[in-house]
Amino acid sequence: xxxxxxxxxxxxxxxxxxxxxxxxxxxxxxxxxxxxxxxxxxxxxxxxxxxxxxxxxxxxxxxxxxxxxxxxxxxxxxxxxxxxxxxxxxxxxxxxxxxxxxxxxxxxxxxxxxxxxxxxxxxxxxxxxxxxxxxxxxxxxxxxxxxxxxxxxxxxxxxxxxxxxxxxxxxxxxxxxxxxxxxxxxxxxxxxxxxxxxxxxxxxxxxxxxxxxxxxxxxxxxxxxxxxxxxxxxxxxxxxxxxxxxxxxxxxxxxxxxxxxxxxxxxxxxxxxxxxxxxxxxxxxxxxxxxxxxxxxxxxxxxxxxxxxxxxxxxxxxxxxxxxxxxxxxxxxxxxxxxxxxxxxxxxxxxxxxxxxxxxxxxxxxxxxxxxxxxxxxxxxxxxxxxxxxxxxxxxxxxxxxxxxxxxxxxxxxxxxxxxxxxxxxxxxxxxxxxxxxxxxxxxxxxxxxxxxxxxxxxxxxxxxxxxxxxxxxxxxxxxxxxxxxxxxxxx
Amino acid sequence: xxxxxxxxxxxxxxxxxxxxxxxxxxxxxxxxxxxxxxxxxxxxxxxxxxxxxxxxxxxxxxxxxxxxxxxxxxxxxxxxxxxxxxxxxxxxxxxxxxxxxxxxxxxxxxxxxxxxxxxxxxxxxxxxxxxxxxxxxxxxxxxxxxxxxxxxxxxxxxxxxxxxxxxxxxxxxxxxxxxxxxxxxxxxxxxxxxxxxxxxxxxxxxxxxxxxxxxxxxxxxxxxxxxxxxxxxxxxxxxxxxxxxxxxxxxxxxxxxxxxxxxxxxxxxxxxxxxxxxxxxxxxxxxxxxxxxxxxxxxxxxxxxxxxxxxxxxxxxxxxxxxxxxxxxxxxxxxxxxxxxxxxxxxxxxxxxxxxxxxxxxxxxxxxxxxxxxxxxxxxxxxxxxxxxxxxxxxxxxxxxxxxxxxxxxxxxxxxxxxxxxxxxxxxxxxxxxxxxxxxxxxxxxxxxxxxxxxxxxxxxxxxxxxxxxxxxxxxxxxxxxxxxxxxxxxx
Numbered sequence: 001x002x003x004x005x006x007x008x009x010x011x012x013x014x015x016x017x018x019x020x021x022x023x024x025x026x027x028x029x030x031x032x033x034x035x036x037x038x039x040x041x042x043x044x045x046x047x048x049x050x051x052x053x054x055x056x057x058x059x060x061x062x063x064x065x066x067x068x069x070x071x072x073x074x075x076x077x078x079x080x081x082x083x084x085x086x087x088x089x090x091x092x093x094x095x096x097x098x099x100x101x102x103x104x105x106x107x108x109x110x111x112x113x114x115x116x117x118x119x120x121x122x123x124x125x126x127x128x129x130x131x132x133x134x135x136x137x138x139x140x141x142x143x144x145x146x147x148x149x150x151x152x153x154x155x156x157x158x159x160x161x162x163x164x165x166x167x168x169x170x171x172x173x174x175x176x177x178x179x180x181x182x183x184x185x186x187x188x189x190x191x192x193x194x195x196x197x198x199x200x201x202x203x204x205x206x207x208x209x210x211x212x213x214x215x216x217x218x219x220x221x222x223x224x225x226x227x228x229x230x231x232x233x234x235x236x237x238x239x240x241x242x243x244x245x246x247x248x249x250x251x252x253x254x255x256x257x258x259x260x261x262x263x264x265x266x267x268x269x270x271x272x273x274x275x276x277x278x279x280x281x282x283x284x285x286x287x288x289x290x291x292x293x294x295x296x297x298x299x300x301x302x303x304x305x306x307x308x309x310x311x312x313x314x315x316x317x318x319x320x321x322x323x324x325x326x327x328x329x330x331x332x333x334x335x336x337x338x339x340x341x342x343x344x345x346x347x348x349x350x351x352x353x354x355x356x357x358x359x360x361x362x363x364x365x366x367x368x369x370x371x372x373x374x375x376x377x378x379x380x381x382x383x384x385x386x387x388x389x390x391x392x393x394x395x396x397x398x399x400x401x402x403x404x405x406x407x408x409x410x411x412x413x414x415x416x417x418x419x420x421x422x423x424x425x426x427x428x429x430x431x432x433x434x435x436x437x438x439x440x441x442x443x444x445x446x447x448x449x450x451x452x453x454x455x456x457x458x459x460x461x462x463x464x465x466x467x468x469x470x471x472x473x474x475x476x477x478x479x480x481x482x483x484x485x486x487x488x489x490x491x492x
Numbered sequence: 493x494x495x496x497x498x499x500x501x502x503x504x505x506x507x508x509x510x511x512x513x514x515x516x517x518x519x520x521x522x523x524x525x526x527x528x529x530x531x532x533x534x535x536x537x538x539x540x541x542x543x544x545x546x547x548x549x550x551x552x553x554x555x556x557x558x559x560x561x562x563x564x565x566x567x568x569x570x571x572x573x574x575x576x577x578x579x580x581x582x583x584x585x586x587x588x589x590x591x592x593x594x595x596x597x598x599x600x601x602x603x604x605x606x607x608x609x610x611x612x613x614x615x616x617x618x619x620x621x622x623x624x625x626x627x628x629x630x631x632x633x634x635x636x637x638x639x640x641x642x643x644x645x646x647x648x649x650x651x652x653x654x655x656x657x658x659x660x661x662x663x664x665x666x667x668x669x670x671x672x673x674x675x676x677x678x679x680x681x682x683x684x685x686x687x688x689x690x691x692x693x694x695x696x697x698x699x700x701x702x703x704x705x706x707x708x709x710x711x712x713x714x715x716x717x718x719x720x721x722x723x724x725x726x727x728x729x730x731x732x733x734x735x736x737x738x739x740x741x742x743x744x745x746x747x748x749x750x751x752x753x754x755x756x757x758x759x760x761x762x763x764x765x766x767x768x769x770x771x772x773x774x775x776x777x778x779x780x781x782x783x784x785x786x787x788x789x790x791x792x793x794x795x796x797x798x799x800x801x802x803x804x805x806x807x808x809x810x811x812x813x814x815x816x817x818x819x820x821x822x823x824x825x826x827x828x829x830x831x832x833x834x835x836x837x838x839x840x841x842x843x844x845x846x847x848x849x850x851x852x853x854x855x856x857x858x859x860x861x862x863x864x865x866x867x868x869x870x871x872x873x874x875x876x877x878x879x880x881x882x883x884x885x886x887x888x889x890x891x892x893x894x895x896x897x898x899x900x901x902x903x904x905x906x907x908x909x910x911x912x913x914x915x916x917x918x919x920x921x922x923x924x925x926x927x928x929x930x931x932x933x934x935x936x937x938x939x940x941x942x943x944x945x946x947x948x949x950x951x952x953x954x955x956x957x958x959x960x961x962x963x964x965x966x967x968x969x970x971x972x973x974x975x976x977x978x979x980x981x982x983x984x
Contacts (some may be wrong), residue, residue, distance in 0.1 A: 009837065009838060009839075010549040010550050010552050010838060011547070011549060011550070011838070012545075012550065012589050012590075012592035012593040012838040013547070013589075013593060014542075014543050014546075014589075015543065015545050015546065015547050015575075015577050016570075018543035018545050019543060020541065020542040020543055020590055020594075021540070021541040021542075022538070022539075022540055023539060023540075024536045024608065025541075025904060026541045027539055030539075030710050041899060042894050042897070042898075042900075043872075043894065043899075043900075043901060044872035044874075044901030044920075046514070046898060046901060046920075047513045047514075047515060047518035047519055047522075048512065048513070048514055048515075048518065049512065049513040049518045050506075050512040050513075051507065051510035051511060051512055051623060052544075052609060052611075052623060052886065053507050053510050053566070053611070053622075053623065054506075054507065055502075055503070055505070055507050057502040057503060058502050058503070058504065058505070060502050074545070074568055074577070076566055076567060077569060078508075078567040083507075085507050085566070087579075088527050094495035097504050097505075097506075098504075098512055100504035100505040101506070102512075103507060107916055107919040107920055108905055108916070109903075109904050109905045109916075111901065111904075117544060119544075119545070129544075131543060131544060131545065139904055141534070141905055142904035142905060143906065144883065144904055146883045146887060146902065146904060149887070149906045150887065150901075150904075152904070157894075167709040171937060203648050276770070279883075281885055282884060283523040283883060283884055286885075286887065286888055286893045287887055287888055288891070295825075345501065345502060346501060346502060346503070347504070348501060379536075380535075380536035382536075391636065391638045391771075391775060392774060392775055392778040393778075395638060395641070395642065395775055395779055396778055396779055399645070399779045399780070402534050402535065402649075405534070406534075407533060407534050407535075407536060408534075408535075408536060409535060409536030409642075410638065410642070411601065412603075412631055412634035412636055412638060412639045412642070412660070413599075413600055413601045413633055413634060414635065424599055424600070424601075427599040428536075428538075428599055447656065460761075483949065
């Protein structure tokens with residue numbers, strides 16, 4: 001302490017784009033993660049918790065710019081060997097690393113689920129954080145699209161388990177191979193830039209519609225803000241297969257598949273893609289997952305470059321109000337697909353894999369927006385302190401309550417101002433306050449104050465029915481647990 | 493993909509000092525965290541999950557060397573504003589930041605618990621990782637040592653709740669102020685270097701005993717490896733109060749407190765410390781926490797510089813075998829104390845706080861070493877694939893089992909080699925395999941194979957009793973769920 005120079009005080013602030021979670025925010029998320037884990041587990045997936053830190057080399061795929069190894073991730077260099085390490089930005093890259101590293105020990109197929117925070121070194125925005133939760137399940141080493149169908153079914157089950165009723169969500173399935181077939185038919189299958197531009201355009205179909213996509217594939221388009229968006233530069237004839245593909249969703253799976261067959265013409269990759277979708281549709285149908293839960297939908301693209309086959313996405317279909325009070329669809333809360341090449345990066349051997357990632361924080365936000373979450377938490381019974389030198393008595397009461405399984409604590413702030421103690425109990429949403437002054441102690445009694453009832457009386461003091469119900473009463477010390485429990489049970 | 497240069501394959505490896513956790517390792521830890529959370533919650537603590545990333549400025553305390561802000565932590569610099577960020581290295585520094593940042597919104601006292609990984613940029617060693625779990629509970633804004641006593645009681649309850657029986661652990665309590673009193677009595681209260689050297693020496697009392705401490709406080713000592721450890725350089729007279737302090741543990745609290753009073757002589761800080769210990773002892777005694785669970789023990793120092801009052805530590809007292817097969821005490825699994833100055837760093841106002849941190853991974857290791865954990869997990873029922881083109885039937889069976897709440901999956905690897913499917917079921921520790929070829933399908937039956945019983949029969953094939961129990965039998969398809977459940981129930 002002695003010789004240090006006086007420094008300015010540090011700022012108490014969460015780093016930009018990060019946040020803290022308090023109380024019910026933590027328990028609500030935990031309850032959701034527990035529910036999801038239960039469904040994943042029942043489907044035969046085993047838990048994995050990989051290191052939050054990876055070598056940048058292992059994450060490499062998303063770091064094309066070698067001079068700036070920390071683009072997109074939080075990265076730092078080891079002091080001894082100069083290696084770059086980084087926080088994981090998703091759960092798939094670590095899984096690929098684990099599957100390669102432990103390939104001789106893990107069962108094949110390896111079915112794992114995992115949940116935890118991931119970190120992205122991106123510009124934060126409203127409701128957009130640099131640390132958030134993902135909850136993934138993947139099957140590594142399963143070539144059959146039965147694995148994809150199963151994950152779609154599991155996704156539907158999971159959404160219902162966490163409280164999204166049937167009808168309020170839809171799982172949409174597509175296949176990258178169909179898209180590849182369409183691109184081959186267009187003659188742009190080998191031109192990476194054009195292909196990516198077309199993919200990005202398809203991804204906007206939901207927003208800009210058929211006419212908008214036509215413009216964006218051609219010369220370009222004025223967007224809603226008045227800015228001109230450059231087009232891909234295709235001719236109308238070239239663009240036609242994309243339009244046919246995007247509008248191929250029919251009244252049922254059979255219809256959609258027939259339209260897709262037409263859109264891919266003679267491409268063999270496309271044909272394989274349509275056949276896979278057909279298999280997925282028949283598997284899901286047999287298991288009872290109809291189009292009210294899972295549909296084939298050609299407009300699903302999924303941004304990530306690594307998908308090689310089926311892709312899927314879960315959307316919430318109800319509307320919520322946005323910041324400006326306008327209703328809008330809640331949108332995507334989960335997505336995934338088949339990525340057959342990720343493990344190959346490490347081992348040289350292709351390993352077929354497929355998996356889904358649930359954006360837990362978005363899903364929580366959706367349930368909160370619908371009022372379907374929260375409200376279950378209850379504050380502790382607060383034993384107040386009337387006589388500072390009788391802490392032993394108060395602690396004994398709290399201990400007795402706890403031993404009966406009741407959440408309880410003694411007020412541990414400065415007890416001088418009794419009003420502050422009741423304010424504290426109020427802030428903690430305590431159901432009951434226990435009060436014992438020296439007079440009550442001498443008589444072997446204790447006051448118990450029903451704070452929930454007390455608040456109701458305060459709010460509706462004019463109503464006759466409340467007047468007959470005293471919110472505070474005196475009971476023998478030996479009945480403390482019994483009487484407190486009676487109040488808690490009444491509140492249920 | 494096109495124009496990229498061919499790069500060498502990345503190595504599939506966990507970064508040095510990090511590890512991955514699989515299956516039961518994850519579920520065992522989760523079960524322990526859930527149990528601890530339940531106890532903390534019952535004591536009135538509320539959950540907090542703060543950001544894993546902090547500004548280095550906020551963590552600052554442990555980074556004395558300003559030129560190397562990443563000493564001890566994993567740190568990196570923000571690109572836009574040049575700020576240094578770092579992964580939290582414990583849960584206390586983030587709590588101090590949160591308590592300062594949200595001081596106007598949080599209840600006072602603020603009682604929070606938190607659990608999650610922390611990261612240390614240290615040299616890894618055997619069993620020593622750079623990412624590990626901590627599980628903390630703290631009361632911020634409680635001046636009374638009743639808060640410290642309560643945390644000691646909670647620590648005892650927690651250890652019993654996770655499966656450490658009474659007698660196998662001890663919570664030891666001391667007070668920094670007593671130590672300060674001793675140092676004042678020695679005349680080194682203001683000499684920081686000597687003071688720290690004395691503290692480090694006291695911390696070795698358990699290892700080197702009274703004679704060893706005498707040597708280390710004086711000229712120095714040859715340690716077991718033959719290396720010479722320099723001493724603090726005190727005279728025998730100067731060292732005497734430390735020895736008196738360290739050997740002050742009596743047969744009961746009263747005895748110990750009397751000895752401590754003698755050791756601190758006339759120091760008023762020391763006297764305050766002894767009085768606080770007296771209060772803690774009487775509170776715990778009144779709540780029924782006797783010396784079989786919590787004792788006053790002057791040899792507890794706790795390394796961290798920030799403690800200002802009571803310090804406490806939980807030790808497991810049973811022996812485990814070390815790497816070389818030698819029995820040794822398991823040692824400390826949790827510790828904490830009062831730190832009244834951490835929030836002050838941010839606000840300038842002293843905020844009294846006290847809290848405990850449980851080393852969850854060490855506690856798990858202890859329970860594993862005693863065989864008190866694990867074994868509860870069960871693999872999924874595996875529906876094998878005899879006819880590749882009847883996946884629909886197999887998936888339907890798995891769906892039916894899952895809908896009855898039974899963990900189940902269809903084998904999704906290449907089904908060609910049936911032996912591989914049974915090997916897979918074995919590796920997954922599946923209790924039951926379901927088998928249906930086209931012949932069985934035609935007859936509307938299915939084979940169910942009891943894999944647990946099968947393994948027992950294989951092991952003890954000579955015993956008559958097994959021969960009458962067929963491990964595999966044929967049942968009608970409609971009875972699948974019922975028959976599988978019967979096998980699972982038998983295994984319980």
